[in-house]
Amino acid sequence: MSEENVLLIDQEFQPLTEEEGQNLKPIIKQFMGSYIKYKDTMELEKWLALELRNNLDRLSEDESKKISKEIIDSLKTDEVSRKSLKKAVKQGRSKESWFASQVKNATSRMGTKQTVNYLQELDKSISASNQRLYDTILTKSNTISQNPNLDGFIAEQYHAQTFNINAKASGSQYRAEVLEPNGHGYSKNSVDIVIKDTKGKIVRKYQSKYCKDVKSTQRAFEHGDYRGQRKLVADGQEELIKNASN
Template sequence: MSDENILLVDEAFSPIIIEDECEKLKPIITDFIKGYSENKDKPVHEWLGQKMQEHLPERSPTEIKEITNEIIETIELDEKNRASLAEAIANGRSKESWFASETQKATSAMSSQEASQYLSSLDEALQNANESLYGTITTQAGMVSRNPRLDGFIAEQYHAQTFNMNAEASGSQYRAKVLESDGSGYTKNSVDLVIVDGEGKIVRKYQSKYYKDAKATEKAFEHGDYRGQRKLVPEGQDAEMTTKASSVIEAPDGTTSNLLAKSKAEQMRDEAQSGRWNDLNWNEYATKDIAIGIGKQAGYAALQGAAIGVGFDVAQKLWNGEKIEADEVVETAIVSGTDFGIKAAAAGALKVGVEKEIITVIPKGTPASTFANIAFVAIEDAKILGKMMSGELSAKEGIEKIEQTTVATVAGLAAMGKGAVIGAAVGVIFGPVGAAIGGFVGGTVGYMAGSKVGEIIIKGAQKLREVAVKVVKTVTTEVKDVISGVANGIKNIAGGIASLFGF
């Protein structure tokens, strides 16, 4: 097998997409999409079930029905979440805040400890996916710290919440809050925490860095321009730094947050991930805050996934020179957004490809819902790339839409999955495998809508990839320095991508 036939991933250097396998999968996707096109006015379960049975004759009608229903139900949930998130953003909410609300609904029947442990496992799964994506983009082993990821978020939220408890107790008008993405993307050197007065006016801004010692923390501040922001550092490190810093946030009236040492932040992180925590510690750090952190992780996975364009490249290569008769039904569906059937067809084709062991990077027996989520993200992202190239969306708006698609899909997983199942699904859908196969699916569907549509989508993917790869490489040094806070690295990389797009 030639090297050009494979995309290699992270330190293990194992293949995530093989051109020969995609070539064998191509006619299956084409057949399923044509099945939709020829039956677009019929209920999806009718034609999809028939097509699944045709390709998997060894499966019983009951099994086929279960697979079909799982695909349909998953895409329905994804569509519902996408619409709900869009409405929330239109009303001024951030995608992270929406995600936190949705996950709280999903875990409402659990005890606080069960919910927190469940969300921590989801956070870990996304972090692992992000590390694999980063390894794929940079093709350098061991570049991303595998150290825990929650202590950076915990530190920010701890200071905000303890400040607010102290303000409430003393009757202070001031309140603190951790800033989230405002729906317009991340900004370079963005502020972590602010203190506002009774009218909501920002009176103080803080940048938080929680590294292993004062030297590492001070070095982290050298990587950005934080003028106008006060420096918040772990307890005790402020006295050891050569520049002015504080170990608490403080309002003009003297109200402060509580001190938090680096070791305690790590302890709270470990407690969160294991489910064995001190109640006093955990009461100071709400489940909602983990969910907000997960939302940020999901958005970052979307950005890194955009940098893996091999799937689009393979699609372009396999369709190049082929006489393409545009399918008007497919083109109309993609342009108008009425593409539920296309997503279902693509999901069915992927399930068949894996069950027939045509696609070998995903285990046989993987739930149909996983393929439904890959197809949903793939088709949504392909449409967004097309709109970016046509000018309907700016690069900034396109990136935000891609992030929203991923966040909405993760919310669906949080609502439906449990334990190890959700972790495995996240790894496939949002890791390098999902990004690569999703690119191939998106490119293939684009070409089925006509060579013009296909080429526009491919060019959009290439443009976005070039920018994303460039940014990841420029922050390689900083990521290597993120010894004890992956969250800080995520924020800075996202900010770098934003700055290259001019926002």
């Protein structure tokens, strides 16, 4: 897998509770102090492996080295992907065009059979994503839904399904899912979108707010208790709303 074809979620992440966050503070402080102390005398990978071994029980030297390398490689991949996409958009390319180039890069190193299988699986993912969007827009009687919140539901499905197509293209284990009420109605402050790993475990939660401008979106988040959820907003608004993603 090339560096450009790794999703950010593939930097292994588990959401923290407020209590876990507080407990993590002294560990972060310890790591920062250690890094400052050894940054000029020890290679980054060796330093991180040492700290991991000191802080994680029963971690062998080989395991700590492997984890250290994976963490550093994923951070480098993240930075490369961010710069690549940012540069492409700045040059006038669409995100879709950038994504297409990543697919081309991913298949360029495959044999014919691998390429065919890869594209077939990608096509299945696109078909499944389209079906989810159709199900959101249409009622059981095959008419356009008149739900006043339809625009929000479409936005949620769009985010989830484009994530899943990118995940399939990049070989990521993660999948996004829109949480639906199953006939019982949405509960107050309920989670809109989750990301799950291959075991079905939720690793991230998102609250989606799509309003006409930044101020309206910010007010929408202030009118609920969304602790433990990340903010998902319209493209461009994430730059002005704290801890938000587009």
